[in-house]
Structures are given as C-alpha cells and as structure tokens.
Amino acid sequence: MSVPLLQVDGLSVNFRTRSGTVKVLDDVSFSIDKGEILGIVGESGSGKSVLSYALMGLLDDNAQIKADTITFGGIDLNGPASALSAIRGRELSMIFQSPRTALNPIMKVGKQIEDVLRRHGPVSRSNAKAAAIAALARVRIPDPERRYEAYPFELSGGMCQRVMIAMALSCSPSLLIADEPTTGLDVTTQAVVMDLIRDLVRESRMSSILITHDLALAAEYCDRIAVMHAGHMVEIASARTLRSHFAHPYTRGLFAATPTADTELNDLASIPGNLPDLRLDLPPCRFLHRCDRRQADCETAPVPLQAIGTDHSVRCRYPL
Ligand SMILES: Nc1ncnc2c1ncn2[C@@H]1O[C@H](COP(=O)(O)OP(=O)(O)OP(=O)(O)O)[C@@H](O)[C@H]1O
Ligand SMILES: [Mg+2]
Helix, strand or coil, X not given: CCCCCEEEEEEEEEEEECCEEEEEXXXXXXXXXXXXXXXXXCCCCCCHHHHHHHHHCCCCCCEEXXXXXXXXCCEECCCCHHHHHHHECCCEEEECCCHHHHCCCCCCHHHHHHHHHHHCCCCCHHHHHHHXXXXXXXXXXXXXXXXXXXXXXXXXXXXXXXXXXXXXXXXXXXXXXEECCCCCCCHHHHHHHHHHHHHHHHHCCCEEEXXXXXXXXXXXXXXXXXXXXXXXXXXXXXXXXXXHHXXXXXXXXXXXXXXXXXXXXXXXXXXXXXXXXXXXXXXXXXXXXXXXCCCHHHHCCCCCCXXXXXXXXXXXXXXX
C-alpha cells in the first residue's frame, strides 16, 4: 500500500476564550493520497476552516492543538512549529476564503505574485516579472501582460480568485488547500474556477483539500468526501460511495438539503436543530440532539470513526 501524502490521526483543537474553552475539533482522523482531491463538507461553524488553519499552522494564539499523528510527505509535523514553517507556502499552500480581502487593495496583482515568488527564493527582477505573467497565464487569465498591471478592484471576483490560485500555485505545492474557493461567485464563474482548480491539480499531480458547504459541488469535483459536523468528522468515503451509500444521518440530511437537477426547491428538507454550543460539555455524539435514530447509549458511550466498508468510515452507533 502506498504511503499517504498527508496522514492525520486524533487531531483536536480547543480555543481558550473569556467565556470558556471552545472545543472545536475533536479526534479528527483522515488521510490524503498523492494526486487525490478530498472534499471537506459541513455547515457553517463545523470546523472546516479551523482544520485547514491547524494543518497550515495558522491558528490563533488562543488555540490548543493536540494530535496523535500529523505527517506530510514523510515529515512529522506534530511537533515544534519549525518543521511546518519550512514547508508552509511551499509544499503546503492555501487559497483563503474571500479573495478580495486576502489581496492587497493598493498593490498591482502582478507585484503581489512576485512578492510570493521572492519569498521562496532569490529571483531577479525581470525573471520575477516573467514568472508572475506566466503564473497569470497558467490560471487562464486572458491578456496576462496587461492584467499584471491591474489592481484588485479593477478585476472581477472570478479574476481575483484566479490571482489567488496563481499565488497559491506559484511555488508548486504538493498539497493545495482551497477554503470555499467559489463563495460569492455566480454559478457560471463558480464552475469555471472549479474546473480550473481540478485541471491544475491533475496537470501538476498535486493533491487538494476542497472545503465547501456545498455537497453537490464536492460530489462533482472530489475523489473522496469527508463530512464534518460540530468538529467531528462523521463520515468519510469515496464520492461515489457517499452518493449511493451514505451511512450517517447527518450526511443523509445534507443530501436532502442539497438541490439536484431533479429536485424542486420546496422538496428540500432542512436539518432540524442547530450545531451544539461548543463551550459546553458535549455528549460523545455531537449530532445526538438533531438525530431521529438516537438510542439511550448514544448519550454515554464513545463512538469512534469506524470502517464499515472499503474506504468508507462512519462515526455513528446506529448508521443507516
Ligand atoms: N480563535 C477562535 N476562538 C474561539 N473560537 C473560534 C476561533 N476560531 C474559530 N472558532 C470557532 O470554531 C468553530 C468552527 O469555525 P470554522 O471557522 O472552522 O467553521 P467553518 O466550518 O469554516 O464555517 P464556515 O462555513 O462559516 O466558514 C466556530 O464555532 C468558531 O466560532
Ligand atoms: Mg470556514
């Protein structure tokens, strides 16, 4: 069996705040193979961004992080921050939520890409400019020489997102984390940006984590999908298996809430209840109070993520 590019076991993240400890991620385990696109889906507040910041080593100072294993390309990242800072932005790169706010509004986009290139090694002024223009061309920005001179406000949301992708790819990472890369874009532009990310990932044999609250988008673009609810990874499977054999009641709820070509808007069901307050003492199953299949032991007995098939695991005592 090949060694995964990224292996995470037992990752937990708490935040200390004035109103108590917020227990966000709990016992999160997953892996990504080389060349694979893993989708991470879940509603707002489920911990998707916290997970990506934890991998990037970018959590706020009030975070406490604990893990049994985090290895990336054979390197142990589960120790002092130094190992991570050597590979962050190089081997491991991220496209952040909301591209407009991530770009510097008063700097030409070409210069912003050059800055990223320079951070990764010495490069002459003329080489940097040529490389920045090549990076813009690579993300299929028309007329890249002219767009090099543009300020972010002169570009559409979709073009800004391509600039962010160009920056994230400029150092040829092995893993690209894309956090809601199409939020705020219209449906057509969303498809163009997603096709671009998929093509670039395939072309350069990268791996990618695609974070989204849109299960249909993940099902279309990802090889495997992990479903998160309130800081737990509740199900992980190949996209095909998840579509036809989902086993967690929360995944069923997400599918029922996801429009497809055949559903009418009023056929969509919402998932009852809200995410639990992560500052309180939580039951072993964080979906308990929203679940119509719960039994008495769901409140007391721990339930780990368990394999129920080839490449299919679920964190539920009474799966579907
Ligand atoms: N620095 C922090 N201090 C305290 N709580 C935090 C901090 N950062 C994140 N959280 C909490 O962690 C939880 C998960 O947040 P996160 O941003 O990861 O959600 P998300 O799944 O990315 O949601 P969205 O889809 O809206 O982006 C939230 O309850 C959030 O309030
Ligand atoms: Mg987020």
